[in-house]
Structures are given as C-alpha cells and as structure tokens.
Amino acid sequence: MSGRSFEKFAELASKIIAVGKNYADHIKEMGYAATSATKKGEPLIFMKPTSAFVKEGSKIEIPPGCANLHHEVELGVVIGRLAKKVREEEAMQYVAGYTVALDMTDRDLQATAKKNGTPWTIPKGFDTSCPVGSFIPKKAVPDPHALRIWCKVNGETRQDGTTSDMIFSIPFLISYITNYITLYPGDVVLTGTPAGVSGVKEGDVIEAGIGDLSKVRFEVGTYEAPAQENN
Ligand SMILES: O=C(O)/C=C/C(=O)CC(=O)C(=O)O
Numbered sequence: 001m002s003g004r005s006f007e008k009f010a011e012l013a014s015k016i017i018a019v020g021k022n023y024a025d026h027i028k029e030m031g032y033a034a035t036s037a038t039k040k041g042e043p044l045i046f047m048k049p050t051s052a053f054v055k056e057g058s059k060i061e062i063p064p065g066c067a068n069l070h071h072e073v074e075l076g077v078v079i080g081r082l083a084k085k086v087r088e089e090e091a092m093q094y095v096a097g098y099t100v101a102l103d104m105t106d107r108d109l110q111a112t113a114k115k116n117g118t119p120w121t122i123p124k125g126f127d128t129s130c131p132v133g134s135f136i137p138k139k140a141v142p143d144p145h146a147l148r149i150w151c152k153v154n155g156e157t158r159q160d161g162t163t164s165d166m167i168f169s170i171p172f173l174i175s176y177i178t179n180y181i182t183l184y185p186g187d188v189v190l191t192g193t194p195a196g197v198s199g200v201k202e203g204d205v206i207e208a209g210i211g212d213l214s215k216v217r218f219e220v221g222t223y224e225a226p227a228q229e230n231n
C-alpha cells in the first residue's frame, strides 16, 4: 500500500483495536486505584467495528437510549505493514503514521456491561463511536510519546494531556497486540485517553487535536430513529 493511500485508512477494510486504562489520571477519575486497574504487564484491549469510523463533516450520532455519551481523545496509530508477532524493538517499523481519534463511549451502557461482566461491543462500538482526523505521516512526528493531546467541548477545554504519560508505550502495545491479533495495513490502534472525559449532548461541538499537528471538529447529532413503515 502506498504512503498516500493511508490517507484513506478510515475507508479501507481496517480494524480498530483500542487500549483502555493507559493513563493513570484517567484510571483514577474512573474510580480505580491506579495500581489495580490492569494486571501488571497486560494492557486492556477491546475492539470497535469499522462502521464506528466517522470523518469530519459528518455528525456523531447519539446511540439509542444513551443519556451519558462521553468523549475520550486518543492518539490513533495507523499500521503500515502486516504485523504478526512483532518484537517491541522492531514495532515502530510497522507504523505508517498517526491520527487524532475520539473513543466515544456510552458510559451508562459501559457501566452496566462492567457490572454484568459482558463485553463493551455496543457501549464502545456503536456507529460513529470512532471519529477520526486526517492521516499524519510518521515522518511528521519525531516522538509520538511527546505529544500534547487535547479536547474541547463548545470551546471549553476538557482534556489536556501528554502522550508521555502513557503507561504502555506504542512499541509495547504493537508487540503485545500482534502476539495475539495480526494487524494489517490501515488498521488503527487507539492508545487510551488522559483524564477529563465528560458528557456531551445534541448540538455540542467537540474539537480535539494532537499538538499543532492535527485538529478535528465534530458536532454531536441526535439519535436517528429507524424510518416507520407507512401502511
Ligand atoms: O473501566 C472503565 O470504567 C472505563 C474504561 C475505559 O473507557 C477505557 C478507555 O477506553 C480508555 O482508557 O481510553
């Protein structure tokens, strides 16, 4: 796949692997003791379907019945080569670039899933739950672990963190994930969110960015009910 075609990563048959609890301040705000959030050495991994992707110009849809939709700004790592059982030392060779992403979460459904021990597929994977920005080539980012990531809602800063606070580094995550799941060109790894997640409602405008490299703007739309049959 050529470098330029990665600009279309959100239209390719790619998958979205997400990492949770990768920033101590977010772990704390969710009510966990930082040390007990993950088993030592093992990140929390979940997936979103590609139907979750939404690009600028389209709205984020509130999922059915959701009263507590949260934004989570994250650095997205775009994979450039087939990656299977990759060693940590070589992992960066498999990165094509980056994107700013939002891990939109139906927090109430997620809380219910956590209580019942059921998967996060719907709370994290509903349509439009992964808004993404444009592709940032790897060469434009000298150090992906030294980037400011931020998120504003209606102009007010809600999240302002740095990727240097990630608990598990990008090479570690790629190595860990590819030991179990092969990554393909165009796949995106969401690397977790810093503190400041909060609720959004219809009409809110979410802006998010990675330093000065990339910025996105999304409006929160409403839930589109299925069309009624007319007979
Ligand atoms: O366990 C919870 O209450 C919530 C965890 C998350 O939503 C994990 C993430 O998606 C994240 O840390 O980015």
Ligand SMILES: [Mg+2]
Pocket (backbone or CB within 6 Å): 018, 019, 020, 072, 074, 103, 192, 193
């Ligand atoms: Mg997240």
